[in-house]
Amino acid sequence: MEEWPGILAVYDCPVNVVFNDVEDVKSFVEGVLKGAGLEGVLEFSSNEAIGSRTVLFRLHFKPVASAREYVGIRVVAVDNVVARVLFVVPRELESVSRALESGLTIGRYNPDKDMNETTQVADQQVYIPYPVIYAVRGVPRVQPSEWYLEVAGLVENSPILHYNDLVKMPMASITTDFHCVTGWSVRSVRLRGVETRLVTELAKPLKEARWVYITGYDSYSAIVPVNEFSKGVLVLYMGDKPLPPEHGGPVRLFFPGLYGWKSVKWVKRLEFTSEYRDGYWEVMGYHPRGRVENSERFKRF
Structure with a gap:
């Protein structure tokens, strides 16, 4: 897991549990931890709306009350149903990792099921005048x-x-x-650059290549299907000016039909691969494709 320094493992558990409030979510997670034989302190940290139907809850679990290290827990809830629980275990808590491995029933994630799901979900975006700038690992200054x-x-x-x-x-x-997966959008962004289909034509992917794993100069990563990759643009200009560093300059990717987390800033490397591989946000339960028209925010299967 070289992409996520300090993280030993992420356990991704699809579930289907009805809840009414934060206490219900916390009680459910406590039950999962106890089922794995884990005792300690579970604390609610925060929650936020992702779109108009999904809420992401964040909790912390410390096996020892005084410990600095904790397991980060993310709970994805759609409407009033908990759909997914993710346990992010740091390297210092290997014993917790062993307990979760033996106590959780986790099947291997199959992205093909999510890719074949075509049901559209009504999920409104809120339009704002200017993009929110995200840089989860800081802004690399690449000339x-x-x-x-x-x-x-x-x-x-x-x-x-x-x-x-x-x-x-x-x-x-x-x-x-x-369109940002968190629920905001900006209208009529003007961009200019090189279409990714031209890069695909230069590279000539083999027929078994199904995915493109993308990495930025900040080590941020995302994955997109090959057919979606060819619909993108390597952006060099925003409006009439060179792309600013804060927006991913000198060059970023942009995929008009996908949520923004797929459009890697400060893009550095493209790897065509036959195997699905989680990127920075996919490992936290985000969708393998992220198509806006289908509200593909999180994994379902």
Whole structure:
């Protein structure tokens, strides 16, 4: 788990439990911990709305009250049903990891089931005038002269593209809404850059490549299906100006049909792969594809 330093394991448990309030959520988690033979202090930390139907609860579990280390617990609830519980265990709490492994019934996640689910869910976005800037690992300051993009994995060619290479390629201009998975959107964002289909044509993925695992200069990562990747843009300009560092400059990805967490900022590496692999937010239960029109916010199966 080199992408998540300090984390030993993440246990992802799909469930189906009705709840009424925070105390119900906390009681349910306490029962799961006790079922794994774990005793300690469970504390509610926070909750937030993700869209109009989903609430994400955060709790902390300390096996010893005075300990600094804790297990981070994320509970995904849709309407009044708990759908998923994730336990994020730090390296210092290996004994907790062993207890959860023996006490939880966890099947292997199959992204194909979520990909085949086509039922659309009404889930409204709130429009705001300017994008909220997220940088979960800080803003890397990469100069255009230093920036390059690696393409690797199941491809016939493995090009390395520098900023000047992109500038010389045909560019597309798009004006589209930007949608964040947390529930806000910005209308008519103007972007210009190189369509990702041109990178796909250069790389020539092998037929068994089904996913593209994307990494940024800040080590942030996300995964998208190959067919969705080819619908994106490597963005160099926002409006009439070079893309600012805070928005992912000098180059970021943007996928108009997907929620924003898939559009990796400060993009550095593309790996075409046959196997699904969780990125930064996918490991926390977010959807393998993230299509806006289907409100694909979290994994379901």
